[in-house]
Each structure stands twice: as C-alpha cells, then as structure tokens.
Amino acid sequence: MSGDNRARLLALYATMCRIRAFEETALAAHRAGEIPGPLHVSIGQEAVATGVCLNLQADDRITSNHRGHGHALAKGAGVAGMMEELFGRAGGHCRGKGGSMHIADFSVGMLGANGVVAGGIPIAVGAAQGLRMLGSSAIVCCFFGDGAINRGPFLEGLNWASLYDLPVLFVCEDNGVAAFTRAESVTAGAGVLARAEALGVAGVSVDGNDAAAVDDAASRLIAEIRAGGGPRLLHATTYRLMGHTSTDPARWREAGEVEAARAHEPILRLRARLLAEGAAMKALDAIEGDAWAEMSAARSAALAAPWPDLATAWEDVQDIGAAQEAV
Amino acid sequence: MADVTLIEAVRLAALQEMRRDPRVWVLGEDVARGGLFGQYGGFVEEFGPQRVVSTPISESTIMGAGLGAALVGTRPIIEMRIFDFVMCAMDELVNQIAKIRYMFGGQAKPAVVVRMPHGIWRNSAAQHSQTLESWFTHIPGVVVAVPATPADAAGLLVSAIRSDDPVLFFDPKNLFPRRGALADIIAPLPFGQARKIRDGKDLTIVSWSAAVPIVEEAVETLAARGISADAMDLRTLWPWDEDAVCASAARTGRLLVVHEAVTTGGFGGEVVARVVERLGPGALRRVARLGQPRVPVPFAPPLEDALKPDAAKVVAAAESLLRD
Numbered sequence: 001m002s003g004d005n006r007a008r009l010l011a012l013y014a015t016m017c018r019i020r021a022f023e024e025t026a027l028a029a030h031r032a033g034e035i036p037g038p039l040h041v042s043i044g045q046e047a048v049a050t051g052v053c054l055n056l057q058a059d060d061r062i063t064s065n066h067r068g069h070g071h072a073l074a075k076g077a078g079v080a081g082m083m084e085e086l087f088g089r090a091g092g093h094c095r096g097k098g099g100s101m102h103i104a105d106f107s108v109g110m111l112g113a114n115g116v117v118a119g120g121i122p123i124a125v126g127a128a129q130g131l132r133m134l135g136s137s138a139i140v141c142c143f144f145g146d147g148a149i150n151r152g153p154f155l156e157g158l159n160w161a162s163l164y165d166l167p168v169l170f171v172c173e174d175n176g177v178a179a180f181t182r183a184e185s186v187t188a189g190a191g192v193l194a195r196a197e198a199l200g201v202a203g204v205s206v207d208g209n210d211a212a213a214v215d216d217a218a219s220r221l222i223a224e225i226r227a228g229g230g231p232r233l234l235h236a237t238t239y240r241l242m243g244h245t246s247t248d249p250a251r252w253r254e255a256g257e258v259e260a261a262r263a264h265e266p267i268l269r270l271r272a273r274l275l276a277e278g279a280a281m282k283a284l285d286a287i288e289g290d291a292w293a294e295m296s297a298a299r300s301a302a303l304a305a306p307w308p309d310l311a312t313a314w315e316d317v318q319d320i321g322a323a324q325e326a327v
Numbered sequence: 328m329a330d331v332t333l334i335e336a337v338r339l340a341a342l343q344e345m346r347r348d349p350r351v352w353v354l355g356e357d358v359a360r361g362g363l364f365g366q367y368g369g370f371v372e373e374f375g376p377q378r379v380v381s382t383p384i385s386e387s388t389i390m391g392a393g394l395g396a397a398l399v400g401t402r403p404i405i406e407m408r409i410f411d412f413v414m415c416a417m418d419e420l421v422n423q424i425a426k427i428r429y430m431f432g433g434q435a436k437p438a439v440v441v442r443m444p445h446g447i448w449r450n451s452a453a454q455h456s457q458t459l460e461s462w463f464t465h466i467p468g469v470v471v472a473v474p475a476t477p478a479d480a481a482g483l484l485v486s487a488i489r490s491d492d493p494v495l496f497f498d499p500k501n502l503f504p505r506r507g508a509l510a511d512i513i514a515p516l517p518f519g520q521a522r523k524i525r526d527g528k529d530l531t532i533v534s535w536s537a538a539v540p541i542v543e544e545a546v547e548t549l550a551a552r553g554i555s556a557d558a559m560d561l562r563t564l565w566p567w568d569e570d571a572v573c574a575s576a577a578r579t580g581r582l583l584v585v586h587e588a589v590t591t592g593g594f595g596g597e598v599v600a601r602v603v604e605r606l607g608p609g610a611l612r613r614v615a616r617l618g619q620p621r622v623p624v625p626f627a628p629p630l631e632d633a634l635k636p637d638a639a640k641v642v643a644a645a646e647s648l649l650r651d
Contacts, residue, residue: 095432104431111398116422122391130396133377156385316433317467318492320518321566
C-alpha cells in the first residue's frame with residue numbers, strides 16, 4: 001500500500017508542515033495587522049488536503065471552499081503568490097483582488113477557493129464535464145465541509161455527477177462544525193455517505209486526521225474514478241482546532257475539548273508514527289524547520305511587496321462595456 | 328436572405344456557432360428535445376448528447392456547471408428555460424460567474440452565454456412573466472442583451488457566443504413569432520449600439536425587448552396626429568448606447584422611456600439619470616417613464632392587459648410630454 005512507503009509518509013509530513021507553517025504564519029501576520037480581512041484557517045485539518053492531493057496529477061483540477069489554503073498548497077500553488085494574495089499585494093495569485101477567501105492558481109489546476117458554502121460543487125462537476133468534452137483524462141476533486149451537505153448544490157451536484165458518470169472526487173471535510181454551530185445539531189439523517197449513496201455516488205469514511213489513511217482511501221477512490229467508474233465521495237472526519245475565523249475564539253466549545261483534540265492532530269500523529277518506524281527526529285525537525293523558514297520568508301517578502309497599482313482596480317471586470325475610470 | 332421568425336433566427340444563430348466552434352455546447356432542461364420553444368430543434372441529432380445536454384431541473388448546477396466547463400476551456404450556452412427560474416441560480420450567476428474573472432485577478436474569463444426567455448407571454452402569471460433585466464445591469468462583470476427583432480436577436484446571440492465575457496441574453500418570449508429578414512450568414516452584431524426605429528424631432532422614445540413593437544405601433548399613430556417621434560431600440564442595456572440617446576434627447580428636449588418592466592427601479596430610471604447627468608438638468612423640458620405599475624403580473628387576461636404597457640399608453644404619454 002502506498003502509505004507504507006517511508007518516502008510517501010515523509011512527503012505527507014512535509015506538506016502538512018508547510019500548510020501548518022503557512023497558516024500559523026498568516027495568523028501571526030493577521031494579528032500584527034499585516035493581513036486585512038477575514039482569514040479562515042484549517043489548522044488541525046491538514047491531513048485531508050494533503051492525503052488527497054498527493055494522489056492528483058498536475059492537470060487534475062480542484063475546487064475549494066473558504067478554508068482553502070491547505071487545498072491550494074497541497075495542489076502545488078506557489079507560496080509567494082499565496083502569501084502576497086493574503087496581504088493584498090500586486091504579486092498575489094489574484095493580483096490582490098481576491099484575498100484569503102478567493103485564492104486560485106489556475107496554473108496548477110486550483111480553480112479557486114470560494115466564499116460561498118457549497119459554491120465549488122457545481123463548478124467542479126461542470127469542469128469535469130468540460131474536460132471530458134475536450135478529450136482530457138484529468139479528474140476533478142471537490143473539497144467542501146460538513147456544512148455544505150445541507151445546501152441544495154450538494155444534492156444537485158452529486159446527482160449530476162452520478163447521472164453523467166463524471167470523474168469527480170467529492171471530499172467532505174467533516175470537522176463537525178458549520179461556522180459556529182455543531183453540524184450534528186443541524187443535519188438530519190444518516191450523514192453524508194448515506195446521502196451520497198442515495199444519489200448513486202459510492203464513498204468511504206476515513207479518519208481525516210490520519211494522513212496515511214486519507215492517502216490510502218483517496219488513492220483507491222481516485223483509481224476507481226480514473227478507471228471510468230464515475231464519481232466517488234470521501235468522507236474525512238477531522239477537527240478544527242481554531243475558531244471559524246482568525247478573530248473567533250470559539251468559546252462555546254466545552255473546556256478541554258480543544259486540548260483533547262490536540263492530542264489527535266494529524267501532524268503530531270504522523271510524526272509519532274514516523275519516529276516509531278525509525279525515522280530520525282533530526283530529519284523530521286529539519287522538514288518542519290524548512291517549512292517555517294519558507295513561510296517566514298514569504299511573510300517578510302509579502303510585507304515588503306508593493307500594493308497593486310490603483311489602475312488595476314479597473315482591470316479584469318469585463319472586455320465589453322468595461323467601466324471607465326473617468327466617468 | 329430569408330424571412331424568419333425570431334425563434335427560428337436564434338435557432339439558426341446558435342446552430343451556426345455550434346458548427347463553427349466545437350467548444351460551444353448547450354445545457355439546460357429539455358434542450359435535447361429542442362428546448363421549450365424549439366430554439367434547439369435538431370441540435371442533438373447534429374451534435375450529439377455530449378454537446379446538447381438535457382439536464383435535471385437543477386438550476387444552480389446548470390448555471391454552475393456551465394461556469395466550471397468554461398473554466399476548463401469550453402464555451403457553454405446555459406439555457407434557463409424561463410427567465411424567472413434564474414432566481415434558483417443567483418449564487419452561481421452573481422457570486423460566481425460575474426465575479427470570477429475579477430476576483431481571481433484575470434486568471435479566467437468565464438465565456439458563457441446565459442439565455443433567459445423573459446417577459447409577459449400567454450397569461451403565464453407572476454412567476455413566469457417577469458422582466459427584471461435592470462437587476463443585472465447593476466452587476467459588474469456581465470453584458471446584458473435585450474433584442475427585439477429576428478436579425479438583432481440572431482446577431483447579438485452570435486456576438487454573445489463569441490464573447491469571452493459572460494453575456495446575459497434575454498430572449499423576448501412574446502416576440503418569438505415576430506418575422507423579419509435574416510442573412511444566410513449571421514454576422515456578429517456589436518453590443519451597445521441602438522437601432523433607430525423612426526427619425527423624428529418632437530420627442531425621443533427609448534425602448535427595448537417586448538416594448539419595441541408597442542413603440543413601433545405608437546409612433547405611427549403619433550405621426551398620423553402630426554407628432555414626430557425619434558424612437559430607438561437600445562438592443563443591449565450593458566453596455567448601452569448613451570451617445571445615441573443623449574444626441575436625440577439634446578435635439579428634442581423631451582424623453583420618454585418605455586419598458587415592460589416595473590417602472591420603479593427599472594432601467595428607464597438609469598437612462599433618464601445618465602441623460603440628465605450628461606446634458607445638464609436644463610437640457611430637457613419634459614421626461615417620463617412608462618412601464619408596469621409596481622404590481623406582480625396578474626393571471627386573468629383583462630388584469631394582465633390593464634397593467635402592461637401598450638401603444639395607446641405610449642401615445643398618451645407622448646402627447647402628455649408635448650403639453651407644456
């Protein structure tokens with residue numbers, strides 16, 4: 001199995017460390033007033049993006065949600081462009097016009113984070129349909145949270161993908177909480193897998209804090225999709241260690257719940273496994289140190305990077321009937 | 328050159344473009360059965376079910392999947408069946424399609440056409456009769472087309488399909504049987520150019536979509552009464568032909584805007600405001616808007632007829648503008 005391979009575990013570890021370091025660095029920058037606007041971090045959920053994206057190829061596409069830094073990094077989005085985007089700078093992937101909630105890097109097949117829950121689902125199925133029409137063998141991976149399964153596009157999109165046998169991996173990143181509300185308190189029935197199965201989309205549940213398990217499950221589902229099996233769904237349970245946004249302390253959670261969850265967070269777990277299997281602590285420390293150094297350098301560079309030229313505010317609205325600056 | 332109905336003209340326009348560009352395809356309910364109005368008749372036989380995709384009644388995903396397919400390089404025609412159903416797909420249209428190019432810094436141009444047959448038609452009542460085109464002019468990122476003749480509808484649809492911008496194309500339901508000349512090869516018609524209905528000197532009348540035949544009838548009545556109206560069909564509302572309207576209004580000093588939509592908040596208000604901004608408040612002697620009252624479209628024929636603009640109301644409004 002792929003996950004048994006030491007190099008593969010180290011690759012998972014490295015990507016998770018980079019996502020964690022990116023988001024912790026961004027949080028620090030946000031607290032320091034360097035990053036404006038809302039920031040939704042996925043600290044504690046890194047194994048899902050990492051384990052899934054390790055099984056994707058360069059021309060595969062992903063759609064993401066408002067908590068999408070990890071998805072973008074795992075798909076290969078450039079760190080400098082991501083950090084500059086968070087800072088609203090000219091060199092950001094979106095030229096400073098999108099920010100954290102709208103990170104996209106089309107050059108690596110990352111078709112965009114999304115500020116609307118479930119917003120990426122119809123886009124993902126359409127991308128898969130378009131790719132097939134163009135004769136491509138690429139697949140599409142669609143990340144969304146447990147809150148999204150209560151929105152109409154979830155039902156529509158899964159029905160659609162199933163109906164047209166589209167090559168889509170739906171990934172429900174189930175952190176158990178929809179914004180400030182426990183998902184179970186607003187979700188009826190037997191859950192996401194049952195809903196998917198009712199629509200003809202087969203799926204599996206996995207411990208989403210176990211990167212190797214996510215890797216294994218995603219690897220199997222993606223192989224089935226690539227073999228022409230149609231869409232699949234991966235239900236990955238995880239835990240959001242932080243609040244909904246960077247400024248949300250999430251005090252409604254019972255005392256001790258977060259501390260207990262920290263013991264199961266994915267980076268520590270994989271680290272413990274690697275050490276138990278004989279990996280050198282020094283090597284793991286070096287991976288982590290490199291990740292922090294990379295993100296720290298990206299923060300400094302973003303802080304020093306130029307703001308967008310004001311003229312760019314008028315650009316990329318539309319070709320026909322574009323508003324003119326001097327009205 | 329052929330004499331065709333409006334619905335046949337738009338069928339021929341989409342057919343021409345699908346033959347020209349294999350990336351163009353259509354998705355929506357019943358399109359493989361020719362579409363609700365026959366506007367895709369014969370398409371599935373020629374292009375197959377991969378390019379003529381009859382979909383579930385899933386407006387959000389019809390719209391959003393069209394966007395996703397555009398992001399990987401195809402050029403979808405997104406058929407909404409009836410305009411009013413776009414309300415089920417507003418996130419995908421307003422938050423996604425209209426924003427994605429800007430928000431992602433130009434990484435993607437969503438080259439979609441969203442077709443929304445709109446307006447009062449065969450007593451279809453309040454949920455199948457609306458004309459809310461002014462909403463969409465308020466949204467940066469989209470083009471808004473509101474044709475009224477077979478040639479204009481065909482030419483604008485060709486432009487829409489070839490455009491890299493998202494184009495919201497309002498097929499005028501009640502004008503589908505309208506006949507007119509259509510060239511054998513349909514040339515793209517530029518957005519933002521008004522069509523003159525009649526030259527005149529006494530007042531300016533501006534209209535679009537289903538209001539155009541009403542204005543055409545009214546200007547003949549007015550001419551018979553010695554009133555010479557300078558009337559035009561805007562054809563597109565974003566961009567719209569401010570220059571043509573301002574030039575005419577500057578000459579006549581009287582401006583009447585006629586649309587089927589509710590007057591309050593309708594695009595007529597924008598037309599008047601821009602003319603006043605550009606010409607100055609002293610340039611116009613009289614201004615009026617004629618549309619529906621702020622009432623949902625009723626079902627019973629006498630009620631529907633009583634509320635919607637017609638030629639007699641246009642004539643009355645025009646004559647009133649000349650009394651000062």
